[in-house]
Amino acid sequence: MITKTKRAAAVIAALFMILTILMIYPFGLSAHAAAYAVWPTEPKFKNITTYFDAARNTNDVSGYHNGIDIEADGGSNIYAAVGGKVVAAEWMDAYGYTVIIQHPDLGVYTFYAHASQVLTSAGAQVKQGDVIGKVGSTGNSSGNHLHFGICDSLQAGWPARTYYDPMSYFAYSDNSGSGNTPAESPKTDCGCSEEYAGEYTTKGVVTYLNMRADHNTSSAVIGEIPAGAEFRVTRGNGEWAHVEYNGKSGFASMAYMEKKADLKSEIKIENVTAPEGNLDKGKTFSIKGNITSNLVITKVYGGVYFRSGEATSQCAEAAPNTIKYDLSTYFDKNIAFNALNDGEYTYKIVAEDKSGASVELVKTDFTIGSSAPKEVLGDLNSDGKLNVTDIVALQSYILGKNKEFTKEQYLASDMNKDGTVDIFDLTALKKAVVKATA
Ligand SMILES: [Zn+2]
Numbered sequence: 001m002i003t004k005t006k007r008a009a010a011v012i013a014a015l016f017m018i019l020t021i022l023m024i025y026p027f028g029l030s031a032h033a034a035a036y037a038v039w040p041t042e043p044k045f046k047n048i049t050t051y052f053d054a055a056r057n058t059n060d061v062s063g064y065h066n067g068i069d070i071e072a073d074g075g076s077n078i079y080a081a082v083g084g085k086v087v088a089a090e091w092m093d094a095y096g097y098t099v100i101i102q103h104p105d106l107g108v109y110t111f112y113a114h115a116s117q118v119l120t121s122a123g124a125q126v127k128q129g130d131v132i133g134k135v136g137s138t139g140n141s142s143g144n145h146l147h148f149g150i151c152d153s154l155q156a157g158w159p160a161r162t163y164y165d166p167m168s169y170f171a172y173s174d175n176s177g178s179g180n181t182p183a184e185s186p187k188t189d190c191g192c193s194e195e196y197a198g199e200y201t202t203k204g205v206v207t208y209l210n211m212r213a214d215h216n217t218s219s220a221v222i223g224e225i226p227a228g229a230e231f232r233v234t235r236g237n238g239e240w241a242h243v244e245y246n247g248k249s250g251f252a253s254m255a256y257m258e259k260k261a262d263l264k265s266e267i268k269i270e271n272v273t274a275p276e277g278n279l280d281k282g283k284t285f286s287i288k289g290n291i292t293s294n295l296v297i298t299k300v301y302g303g304v305y306f307r308s309g310e311a312t313s314q315c316a317e318a319a320p321n322t323i324k325y326d327l328s329t330y331f332d333k334n335i336a337f338n339a340l341n342d343g344e345y346t347y348k349i350v351a352e353d354k355s356g357a358s359v360e361l362v363k364t365d366f367t368i369g370s371s372a373p374k375e376v377l378g379d380l381n382s383d384g385k386l387n388v389t390d391i392v393a394l395q396s397y398i399l400g401k402n403k404e405f406t407k408e409q410y411l412a413s414d415m416n417k418d419g420t421v422d423i424f425d426l427t428a429l430k431k432a433v434v435k436a437t438a
């Protein structure tokens with residue numbers, strides 16, 4: 001019973017202009033005290049796709065609509081428009097899951113059909129604005145909506161003539177005022193416990209995690225949680241959880257979710273090509289790498305740095321917001337190795353994901369051109385040859401006269417590669433100089 005008409009807007013606008021009037025007496029209904037009601041769905045859902053048809057009261061067949069259809073997201077709240085006594089909260093064939101509330105002081109019943117879930121039970125006393133169910137598309141329905149009706153009698157437990165137009169019977173408020181705030185969590189006896197409550201994200205999900213109407217895979221899909229999105233779990237039983245995402249409530253399998261506090265990043269890179277050794281100046285180089293993570297990759301950055309650590313102009317940064325990222329899509333096109341001047345460089349790629357982890361995935365050293373200086377063992381003054389000035393330099397260091405050795409000088413001094421610089425290195429250096437200058 002859904003036809004996508006948008007004519008509701010004008011009617012709703014007119015209705016809300018009279019919100020300050022708490023009581024209205026629609027024509028022909030003076031026998032009933034009309035009342036101030038709350039809108040039976042979440043306030044953002046105002047599109048009426050099918051209106052009430054008064055002909056139903058003379059020709060009682062389902063082709064004449066006995067209520068209004070309010071288009072609303074599956075799993076969103078259904079509120080008691082007015083307080084009263086629940087007389088039915090059950091499966092009712094073509095109506096699907098349905099709640100019927102009796103309002104003795106008004107002489108009418110309100111009924112709420114096609115729910116994905118009923119959250120009250122027959123005999124319960126509900127207050128105006130209480131959550132009594134969740135919107136769905138059960139029974140004879142072609143999409144998520146609330147079929148909301150008002151009638152003055154029941155026949156064998158079913159809504160029956162006379163029906164009233166819900167749009168003119170009540171003056172509505174948005175159910176956001178004090179006193180009408182809906183209960184925080186659904187009142188169900190499913191046995192789920194709050195020990196699972198917390199902020200979660202998806203686990204092992206590539207596209208989206210289904211939100212369902214109940215704790216099983218045979219219940220209707222009422223929404224989707226995108227891979228990597230964060231959502232709230234209010235209760236769970238280890239296998240199924242009550243989830244809230246983007247204003248919707250439903251159920252989702254706990255096999256595909258992970259509590260945020262437990263997040264461990266499994267970020268990694270495969271199929272890497274990275275520059276190493278010596279590259280000729282002006283030559284191109286294609287970098288590759290497929291980054292994956294169990295969590296959404298929030299940032300990838302890196303490229304070419306001078307060996308001292310400062311970034312060159314050949315760097316890039318991306319915010320993939322997916323669980324996969326291919327460096328060849330953007331980094332390879334934006335890092336121009338053929339634009340690098342002669343020198344010593346470091347190439348590195350760093351990725352961050354939703355856990356907050358920042359991981360250096362690739363780090364290689366390379367040089368451009370042939371003039372890159374080479375370290376020679378014993379060449380303490382970096383003049384490219386071994387001679388007596390190197391001996392003098394090492395001697396003054398060992399004797400404590402020169403305490404200002406650089407890291408490079410220290411490494412060049414460790415002639416016997418034993419990790420320390422001492423008198424044995426000086427002996428070895430003297431031999432090497434004799435040999436080099438012979
Ligand atoms: Zn309907």
Ligand SMILES: [Zn+2]
Pocket residue numbers: 190191192215235236237242
């Ligand atoms: Zn449960």
